[in-house]
Amino acid sequence: MKIAVVGVGLIGGSIGMAARGEVEHAEVIGAGRDRTRLERALARGAIDSAADSIESAVADAQACFVCGPVGALGDLVAQALAAAPADCVVTDVGSTKRELCAAIDDERFVGGHPIAGAETAGVEHARADLFQGATWYLTPAERSSGLLYERLHGLLVAFGARPVAIDPGAHDRLLAAVSHLPHVLANVLVAQAARTRAEQGESLPRVGPSFRDATRVAGANSAIWTDIYLANREAIATEIDETVRRLEEVARSLRAADGPALTGWNEQAGGDRRRLLEADLQGGPVHELRLSVPNRPGIVAQVALELGRGDVNIVDLALAPAADMRSGAMTLWIAGDAAAARARELIEALGFSVSEAS
Amino acid sequence: MKIAVVGVGLIGGSIGMAARGEVEHAEVIGAGRDRTRLERALARGAIDSAADSIESAVADAQACFVCGPVGALGDLVAQALAAAPADCVVTDVGSTKRELCAAIDDERFVGGHPIAGAETAGVEHARADLFQGATWYLTPAERSSGLLYERLHGLLVAFGARPVAIDPGAHDRLLAAVSHLPHVLANVLVAQAARTRAEQGESLPRVGPSFRDATRVAGANSAIWTDIYLANREAIATEIDETVRRLEEVARSLRAADGPALTGWNEQAGGDRRRLLEADLQGGPVHELRLSVPNRPGIVAQVALELGRGDVNIVDLALAPAADMRSGAMTLWIAGDAAAARARELIEALGFSVSEAS
Numbered sequence: 214m215k216i217a218v219v220g221v222g223l224i225g226g227s228i229g230m231a232a233r234g235e236v237e238h239a240e241v242i243g244a245g246r247d248r249t250r251l252e253r254a255l256a257r258g259a260i261d262s263a264a265d266s267i268e269s270a271v272a273d274a275q276a277c278f279v280c281g282p283v284g285a286l287g288d289l290v291a292q293a294l295a296a297a298p299a300d301c302v303v304t305d306v307g308s309t310k311r312e313l314c315a316a317i318d319d320e321r322f323v324g325g326h327p328i329a330g331a332e333t334a335g336v337e338h339a340r341a342d343l344f345q346g347a348t349w350y351l352t353p354a355e356r357s358s359g360l361l362y363e364r365l366h367g368l369l370v371a372f373g374a375r376p377v378a379i380d381p382g383a384h385d386r387l388l389a390a391v392s393h394l395p396h397v398l399a400n401v402l403v404a405q406a407a408r409t410r411a412e413q414g415e416s417l418p419r420v421g422p423s424f425r426d427a428t429r430v431a432g433a434n435s436a437i438w439t440d441i442y443l444a445n446r447e448a449i450a451t452e453i454d455e456t457v458r459r460l461e462e463v464a465r466s467l468r469a470a471d472g473p474a475l476t477g478w479n480e481q482a483g484g485d486r487r488r489l490l491e492a493d494l495q496g497g498p499v500h501e502l503r504l505s506v507p508n509r510p511g512i513v514a515q516v517a518l519e520l521g522r523g524d525v526n527i528v529d530l531a532l533a534p535a536a537d538m539r540s541g542a543m544t545l546w547i548a549g550d551a552a553a554a555r556a557r558e559l560i561e562a563l564g565f566s567v568s569e570a571s
Numbered sequence: 572m573k574i575a576v577v578g579v580g581l582i583g584g585s586i587g588m589a590a591r592g593e594v595e596h597a598e599v600i601g602a603g604r605d606r607t608r609l610e611r612a613l614a615r616g617a618i619d620s621a622a623d624s625i626e627s628a629v630a631d632a633q634a635c636f637v638c639g640p641v642g643a644l645g646d647l648v649a650q651a652l653a654a655a656p657a658d659c660v661v662t663d664v665g666s667t668k669r670e671l672c673a674a675i676d677d678e679r680f681v682g683g684h685p686i687a688g689a690e691t692a693g694v695e696h697a698r699a700d701l702f703q704g705a706t707w708y709l710t711p712a713e714r715s716s717g718l719l720y721e722r723l724h725g726l727l728v729a730f731g732a733r734p735v736a737i738d739p740g741a742h743d744r745l746l747a748a749v750s751h752l753p754h755v756l757a758n759v760l761v762a763q764a765a766r767t768r769a770e771q772g773e774s775l776p777r778v779g780p781s782f783r784d785a786t787r788v789a790g791a792n793s794a795i796w797t798d799i800y801l802a803n804r805e806a807i808a809t810e811i812d813e814t815v816r817r818l819e820e821v822a823r824s825l826r827a828a829d830g831p832a833l834t835g836w837n838e839q840a841g842g843d844r845r846r847l848l849e850a851d852l853q854g855g856p857v858h859e860l861r862l863s864v865p866n867r868p869g870i871v872a873q874v875a876l877e878l879g880r881g882d883v884n885i886v887d888l889a890l891a892p893a894a895d896m897r898s899g900a901m902t903l904w905i906a907g908d909a910a911a912a913r914a915r916e917l918i919e920a921l922g923f924s925v926s927e928a929s
Binding site: 223235237321334335337338339340366387390391392394395396397398399400401402403404405406407408409410423424425426427428429430431432433434435438439442443446447449450452454455456457459460461462463467468472475476478479480481482483484485486487488489490492503505514515517518521530531542568570 | 605624692693695696697698699738744748749750752753754755756757758759760761762763764765767768781782783784785786787788789790791792793796797800801804805807808810811812813814815817818819821824825828830833834836837838839840841842843844845846847850861862863871872873875879887889900922926928
């Protein structure tokens with residue numbers, strides 16, 4: 214199968230490598246504006262050959278992945294469709310879908326969005342297993358060809374991904390809630406803390422682990438994120454409106470010193486998070502284990518290795534107070550009753566005390 | 572020196588262990604409502620002896636640490652002060668300070684707040700090095716005794732902590748911004764995502780690493796947090812008001828499709844986060860290194876061990892797309908130019924590609 218990849222960065226390069234590794238008789242043709250980037254992709258084995266133009270890349274392709282930045286996808290997809298044969302499926306990998314899908318009306322087009330490492334750019338980070346186990350959203354339209362959808366679906370499964378069909382609008386609202394809004398809040402949090410710091414003098418505040426966690430994505434790559442914010446601006450603004458409503462309610466409970474309301478709200482949040490992690494993993498109920506570990510190098514590594522050997526899936530991990538991976542208390546989230554029990558045994562065998570959060 | 576510890580959980584127990592380990596001729600007397608908890612503290616070596624009451628614990632003490640829950644501190648501190656000798660310094664470890672310090676008017680009292688592991692409760696997690704390198708806020712009042720303040724300061728230094736004096740109101744505003752507000756936003760985020768999930772059907776959304784990071788503290792222990800929210804309700808509500816203002820501004824930029832405004836806001840946030848991490852560490856400029864790592868067990872451990880051996884301080888760490896510590900791309904934040912350069916070399920020697928975020 215001839216597969217065209219337009220834009221060979223992290224995602225496009227990884228698609229090429231996955232196709233070359235996992236799809237029988239795959240021939241991957243790369244296209245892109247930047248010749249040196251294409252050469253790097255060739256050298257890295259992400260593509261079999263580099264085309265001079267999108268037109269020549271898709272000329273006799275059976276599948277085409279358009280991997281440009283969100284703001285350029287409309288033009289690139291249209292260009293690919295104009296040159297692609299009648300039986301070529303064309304898809305994209307943009308993180309918003311409504312605008313693009315509304316603009317493209319072609320039975321060969323199926324919008325797509327793999328949930329995989331958007332932050333590490335460049336073909337040098339591409340790898341064949343980037344999509345292993347990753348959700349890959351697909352947004353087929355009513356007039357999308359069933360045959361071509363099936364072909365695309367099969368390719369994604371070959372890459373190790375889990376294709377999930379979703380309405381473009383629902384996709385964008387979903388991503389607004391679980392990805393774009395967290396980025397917005399992280400930005401707001403650091404701005405506010407920086408203002409506080411300026412007021413308190415240069416030596417303050419010392420930020421704690423909860424702050425580090427909450428703001429990890431603050432100021433993520435603007436070249437990617439401004440496009441995402443703009444492309445999904447309506448859904449994000451709607452989510453922000455809801456956040457504002459919820460925050461105003463919390464402020465009211467605080468000002469009323471309403472302890473029971475605050476406790477109820479906090480308990481609800483704990484339950485919500487556990488259920489979201491569980492749904493994410495489908496590995497059974499999530500257990501929250503707390504460990505005390507001594508101050509010495511490599512302790513996180515030791516615990517991680519031990520649980521890895523014991524085949525325990527660590528859903529999530531938090532370190533407190535230090536994030537330097539050398540000291541402190543650890544919290545582990547483990548999916549499944551049996552796995553959590555095994556984790557407790559393995560950790561206790563290492564000589565560390567464990568307790569489970571209620 | 573006789574040191575009374577009222578309340579021997581994680582913090583009180585760790586104070587006892589640090590005092591017994593690091594302070595010459597220290598004798599630690601524990602007090603608390605729960606006799607079995609005192610027995611556990613004795614068995615763990617956190618205290619030398621268990622007193623029957625606060626009064627007998629402080630009777631001839633030179634220092635007293637009150638480690639109860641925030642809501643009970645007013646009464647406990649007053650009780651300790653009523654029974655303590657004239658030359659005994661009395662402090663607490665509550666995470667809000669304004670209400671307490673306004674209520675207590677005694678030259679022997681200095682409010683305190685160590686920034687260390689509030690989430691892992693219980694003396695079984697106590698350890699002598701819990702405060703190593705940790706900031707320990709102190710809120711001396713105008714009439715606090717200089718001599719007693721000096722004694723307390725010396726004890727904290729002996730524990731390995733870094734005492735920082737601060738006005739109680741400034742402390743609470745600071746903690747509202749860098750600790751309490753992140754907890755509020757985490758709760759709001761999960762509630763909103765759970766609502767989205769309910770709307771989209773049970774199988775969605777698959778939450779990504781940015782969501783996991785941003786919501787790690789959602790629903791933190793209500794027994795601790797309701798008290799904190801109530802004790803610092805004014806400062807938190809004020810911070811929420813500011814968050815609402817900032818969010819409304821972002822929503823306006825989004826609805827106006829104002830790309831330059833969004834880019835400027837996002838770039839500012841990236842700079843703010845770097846500066847906050849740098850101020851936190853004082854280890855030089857923070858570098859953001861991005862690694863591609865293959866899908867195999869123990870890879871995070873391998874990198875962590877290697878950098879640990881190379882004495883590189885990892886300020887912060889993020890995994891994407893998987894948080895199971897077995898796969899994916901890693902982002903490392905390293906403080907200091909030399910350390911970052913060393914980290915790059917070590918990682919490249921392991922055979923992984925590294926790039927630095929601009």
